[in-house]
Amino acid sequence: MSDRAKTAPLAELRDIRVSFGGVHAVDNVTVDLHAGEVVGLVGGNGAGKSTLMRALSGAHPPDAGEILIDGQPVVIANPRDAKSLGIETIYQTLALADNIDAPGNMFLGREVLTRDGSLDDAAMESATRNVMGRLNPHFKNFKTAVGWLSGGQRQSVAIARAIHFNARILIMDEPTAALGPAETEQVRRLIQQLKTEGIGIFLISHDIHDVFDLADRISVMLHGGLVGTVRKADVTTDEVLAMIIMGKLPSEVTQKELAQLH
C-alpha cells in the first residue's frame, strides 16, 4: 500500500456531482482506485452508487467534478469515451440486446469486420468461444438469442464482454445478484484473478459479506454523499454497517450504537 500512495491512482473521481431535476443524486463525492485493487462501493438503495459509476462509465456524465485517469484529467462524455480509456462496465441490468446472440452482444458497438467491411461473425464467434472457455466452460449456446438463456448464462455474456477488451478499470454493478451459489463462486474467483492481472475494480454491492470477501477498501455512500472510505483490514462488518445505516465513521460510533444494529 505504501508504494502505491506515491504513484497516481488508476482512476480518481473528484467532487463528482450528478443532479436529476434539482435533486443531487450524487453530491461532492471523491473516490479513487489503484491498479490491482478492488474498491467496494456500498450503501442502501438510492445511496447513489450506481449513479456515481455511471459518471465514470460515460452512461451519464457528471454535472460537476473531475475525473482523472493515471493522474490526467479526462472528459468522459459517452460510453465510447470510457471504453477507449479502458473502462469497462458490467451493468446491473446487464445491458444485453435480448434478440441477438452471445457473440453479437459481446462485440456490440465494436464489431469485427472482414476486409470488405461486413460483419465477421466467424471471428466474433471464435473469440467468444475462447473467452467463454475460460469463464464458463458449460456455455454452449453461441447461436441463440441471449433472451432465451438463463440468468447465469446472460451474466456470463455481460462479464465476457467486459473482460475481453483488455479493460484496465472494471465497474461491476451487483455482478452476482442474479446468480446461484456455484456461479457466484465463479465470479468471485474471476475477480481474484483479474486483481492479480493488475486490473482495478469498482465493485458495487449491497451484500456486505460479498464486499468484505473481495474488497481491499470500502467506500460507503448515503443519500448521495460519501460517508467515508476505509481499509477493509481496519474495520469490522458492524462498523461498515454503521456507516451504511447511520452514516457514522468507525471513530464516531459508540459500542452501544453498534449493539443496536443487531
Next chain:
Amino acid sequence: MTSLLRALDIDTRLLGMVVALAIIWIGFQIMSGGLFLTARNLWNLSVQSASIAIMATGMVLIIVSRNIDLSVGSMLGFLGYTMAMVQAQWIPNALHLGFNQPYTWLIALAVGLVVGAAIGGFQGLIVAYGGVPSFIVTLGGFLIWRGLIFAYAQGQTIGPMDGNFALLGGGPSGSLGEVGSWVVGAVACAGIVFTVINNRRQRQTYGFPVRPIWALATVIAVSCAVVLGAVSVANSYLWPEALAHQYALAHNIPEPPGGLRIPVGIAYPVLILVGVALAMTFLATRRRFGRYVFAIGGNPEAADLGGINVRRTIMLTYALMGVLVAISAAVQTARLNSAVTNLGVQNELDVIAAAVIGGSSLSGGIGTIPGAVLGAVVMQSLRSGMVMLRVDSPTQDIVVGTVLVAAVGLDAFLRRRGK
C-alpha cells in the same frame, strides 16, 4: 421432425409461411376450377406483389427498430408524380429537350431516388433528433405528401411515361425473355451453391460445428429447384397472340401454324425485387448497420451503452425507406404508364401488413426480409384469388383484415408457448 429442421438450419417461422402460402394457392386452385395455378396468373401475381414487397423490406427495419412509417403510400404518390413530372413535363417542355431521350428514364429515376432519400431522411431526422413519435411524424407525412401531389398537377393525370421508363413496370417487353430468365436462374443457383459452401468453409476454418453434407445438399437442391421452377413458370407464360403477331410482322419472322410462341420470362419489377431483397438481407444480417438496427430494437439502452449512434441509425432507416418507396413508385407509375392522384393509396397498410404477416414484431427487435417478401406474396395471393372468384372489394378487405389479425395472433400464441 425438429431435429431434421435443425440439421437443415431452417427458420421454422418461414417454413410455416411457405406452408400457409401453399394452402392458400391450392385452395384457390380448387375453388377457381384450375385457374389459379396457371403461368399467366402466377406471373401476374409476381408483378403485382413486387412493388409492395420492395417497400416491405424497408418497413421491416423500421418496425424492428420500434418505429413505424405510415407515410409510404402518400410518399409513393408524391415520388411517382415527381418522376412523372421530370420525364413528361420538365425535360421535354421546360428544358425543351423533347420526349424519349435515351437519358430521360435515368434522370427521372435518379431524381426520384434522391428526393425519396431526402424526404424519408427528413422524416427520420424529426423522429430521431426531434423526439417526435414516428407514428405522429409519418401520420403528418401521410397527409402532407398526398396534399403536395396537387401542387404539381391540380389533380390531373400525368402521362404517358418515357418509353424506357415504362419498361420498369413489367409487361411483355418489360421482361427478361426466355434466355435472359434462364441466365438469371443459373446465376442465382451458382450464387446459392457458392454462399452455402463458402459459409461452411468459413465455419470449418474456425473448427465450429457444421451441418452434415446431406443437409447441405438438400438445401442446395431445394433452393435451386425453387429458382429454376420459378424461371420455368415465367417462361411458360407467352406473349399474347396479337402482340406476337405484330412482332413477327415487324421483324419479318415467318409465323408457324398457331402463331409465334414468345416466352415472357421474369418481369423487370420482379427482378428489381429480387435485387432489393438480396441487398436488404445482406444489409440487415451481414453489415454493422443492420446489426445496430436489431440491437436498438432489442434493447435501446444496451445499444446506447454499447456506443451505437442510435439516432443516426434510426434516421438512416427512414432515408432507406424513402429510397425503396421511390423504386416502388417508379414500378407503379411505369406499370400504369402515368401518374394518377390516387397512386399508392392504402399502400402503407399493405406494406405494414406484409411485414407483420412476415413475422416482424411491432414491439421491436424481430423481423426478416424474406419473411416480409413472403408476407407481400401472401397478401397479394389472397386479393388476386378473391378477384378470380369474383369476391367484391369490401369482402376482400374483410378477409385480408381477418387474416392479418389471425396471423399475428397465431404468431403471438406460438411465441408464448415456445418461451
